[in-house]
Amino acid sequence: MEKIKIGIVSDTHGILRPEVVKELQGVDRILHAGDIVGLDIIEELERIAPVYAVRGNCDHGEWSMKFPKTDLIQLGEASIYLLHNLYEIDIAPGAAGVNIIICGHSHQPAFEEKAGIVYINPGSCGPRRFSLPISMAIMELESRQCKVQFINLERPKDTNTYTTVLE
Secondary structure, eight states: OOOEEEEEEOOOTTOOOHHHHHHHTTOSEEEEOSOOOOHHHHHHHHTTSOEEEOOOTTOOSGGGGGSOSEEEEEETTEEEEEESOGGGOOSOTTTTTOOEEEOOSSOOOEEEEETTEEEEEOOBSSSOOTTOOBEEEEEEEETTEEEEEEEETTSTTOEEEEEEEOO
């Protein structure tokens, strides 16, 4: 299986920073975990790569109805469940065969492995919230290997990378 490179963003809140666009160059897919706050954000992202996006709690109005609250995406050998708020999960991930859960909402970047499932929150790449970093993630999938790099957009060389094998 060939490598799939995926850009992961969340909580843009109507702002698509040039640094995000730069980091997304060369990705095969983009996942947006909600709080888009404007269809123009998705249209700009679609110029880079195909986009999967879900609605967040700040996405209102007719334009936002185009996006589901959750999405189940198959990319390579990975089954990815995409939602905005992890506390609103509406499936039993293990029973559904999900390997990776991607969420946003907290604006806090996070990577965790729990019960054979990888949980990823890219943080927020929109407006600053409190003292949290402005961040996003790039995920590479190759066969059953998953590599996630978190990018602090204010300090691009300040990255954290996690590698795991999907169950």
